[in-house]
Amino acid sequence: MTQVRNHSRSNSNTGRISPTRLRLLMAALLAVSFLGALDHTIVSTSLATVAGELGALQHMSWVVVGYTLASTVLLPVLGGLGDRVGPRMVFLIALIGFAAASFVCGLAHDMTQLVVARVLQGMSAAGLQLMSQTIVAEVTTPRQRPAYLSLIGAAFPVAILIGPLLGGLITDHWGWPWVFWINVPVGLAALLLAVVAVPHIEPAGKKRFDVVGAVLLTAVLVAVVLAVAWFSSGNSAAWIALGAGVAALGGLVVVERGQQNPIIPVHLFRNRTFSAGVGLSAVMGAGLISATAYLPTYFQMAYGVSATISGLVPIATVLGMLVGNLVTGWLASRTGRYRAFPIVGTVMGALGLGAMFLLPRGAPLWVPALIMAFVGLGTGAFMSLAIAIVQGAAPRSELGAATATAGLSGQIGSTVGSAVVGGVVGFGVASLLPTGLDSQTLTPALVHAADPAMQAEIAAIYHDVFSPVFLALAGVYTLGFIAALLLPDGRLSDDAAVPADDSADSAALDGSADLALQGKD
Known part of the structure; x- marks a missing residue:
């Protein structure tokens, strides 16, 4: 047996972290990751x-x-900054910014003030999540990393589960400003803990920050996200946003050609492990997040259930994701094996969504709930592991940028996927509704008050429209299965690597250096 080391980590950081300090560090990272994830869901109610x-x-x-x-467009910018000034500084500034923006949100007197404060809050939340994952990569060995990343990743499904309920309780009993103000004392407590627990991590290299590339990439992402949002709502301004995005993308390609330190580490995509990990992140966003966004509507219309009951299926999905994420993170760290989890997980997702496509009309609600829990379990099997895979394939000098790229692919996947699914469902329902019914004003309450024949007709329409959507999403997971097959076999190393230098960065791009593996000669 020979041990192949990935040169993307530094043992100088890992060696300085005692078990006690590591536990304090994880407590701080968990707290702020949960705050960032919760704020995305708690506001909805x-x-x-x-x-x-x-x-x-x-x-x-x-x-x-x-x-x-x-929170989407700032990911690559913050990732690059973290690589150049160190993740600790970006993390602490983001935490202070998040608490301050939350306080301002609660003070807003009009919608403009609130939206501006929410933008600042989203920028800070991106830094919290991204730097939490980057700091974990800096202070742990490859074998430890899946377990710790799965703990941080658990913040997302937990926030989905409790966010809407918590937001409703706070709004009803304390008033809506406290939905934001609750972040301030928790954020300050986490800040005090983080100042003590988060170690100083010396940047691997003092590379020049790509300011022009960052501006152009931000313009591209803003235009794409706005175009997708406006297309799904029928706003004609979507075409203007799309044109602006194409123009900015052209400028980005010209500027980044030959750039030594591009804002997006395009050269890392030559590494199949890195590309596969980024692809798996996109599958999670496009496959599961876009599906769960419309499940309540599907069950309210196709099954005739109340809004409360329709939420049980997404809850089952998220619970499956939570269990899959924690179990596979623990198993990957305990055994050192990782490749089987994304392979099995993507197969589970494809089979589950294929079963949703074949589901007959009128099936008991517990059947789709069980199926979607199965899909969630499969997705959780590679949700956080994909981040560890991407980090393991990158040199230490680009850990932040690599982690941001994986996060960005998931965000774009969920944004585009949700918009496409929403557009397909909206167009399909509108084209099949009987004369006299307007899809823009059709609500579950109206359907439930209609005569049984009309309810059955509308239920059949929604079933027929959603069935091919489930099949298409099963195809997304099939692409994820292909990406998972590209991962090399082997075991995660127990050793931290030496600090990265130019030669080490080159070695990290070689297929033999993937993921600090222990493999056969």
């Missing part, structure tokens, strides 16, 4: 109240869109 009190119902969606847009 209070939106109607916020919009009503601020008198801007027509701009209500921008409270969510502004946050999502900022």
Whole structure:
């Protein structure tokens, strides 16, 4: 047996972390990761109240869109900054910014102020999540990493589960400003803990930051996200955004050609392990997140259940994701084996969504709930592991950029996937509805009040429209299965690598250096 080391980690950091300090560090990272993830879901329940009190119902969606847009487009910028100034500084500044922006959100007197504050909050949340994952990569060995990343990754499904309920309780009993203000004391406590627990991590290299590339990439991402959001809502401005995005993309290609330190580490895609990990992140976003976004609508219309009951299937899905994420993270760290999990997970996702496609009309609700829990379990099997895979294939000097690339692929996958699914469902339902019914004003309440024959007809329409959507999403998981097959076999190393230098960076791009493997000669 020979041991092949990935040169993307530094044992200088791992050696300075005692077990006690590592536990404190994980407590701080967990707290802030949960805050960032929770703030994306807790606001949804209070939106109607916020919009009503601020008198801007027509701009209500921008409270969510502004946050999502900022947290998406800032990922590559913050990843590059983390590589150049160190993840600790970016993390602490993001935490201070998040607490301050949360306080300002609660003070907003009109929708414009709230949206601006939400943009700042989204920017900070991106830094919290991204730097949490980068810091874990810096202070752990490849074998330890899946278990710790799965703990941080658990913040996302937990936030989905409790966010809407918590937001409703806070709004009803304390008022909507406290949906944001609750972040301030928790954020300050996490900040005190982080100052003590997060170690100083010397950047691997003092490379020049690609300012022009960062500006152009931000313009591309803003244009793409806005175009997708506007296309799904039928806004003609989507074409303007799309044109602006294409123009910015052309400028980005010209500027980045020959750039030694590009904002997106394109050269890393020559490594099949890196490419496979980024692809798996995109599958999670496009495959599961876009599906769960529309499951309540599907069950309210196709099954005639209430909004409360329709939420049980997404809850089952997220619970499956949570269990799969924690179990596979623990198993990968315990055994050192990792390749089987994304292979099995993508197969489970494809089979589950294929079963949703074949599901007959009128099946008991527990059947799709069980199927989607199966899909969630499979997705959780590679949700956080994909981040560890990407980090293991990158040189230490580009850990932040590599982690940001994986996160960005998941964000874009979920944004584009949700918009495409929403567009297909909206167009399909509108084209099949009987004369006299308008898809724009059709609500579950109206359907449930209709006569049984009309309910059955609408249920059949929604079943027929969603079935090919489930089949297409099963195809997305099939692509993920192909990406998983590209991963090399082997075991994760127990050793941290030496600090990266130019030769080490080159070695990290070689197929033999993937993921600090222990393999056969």
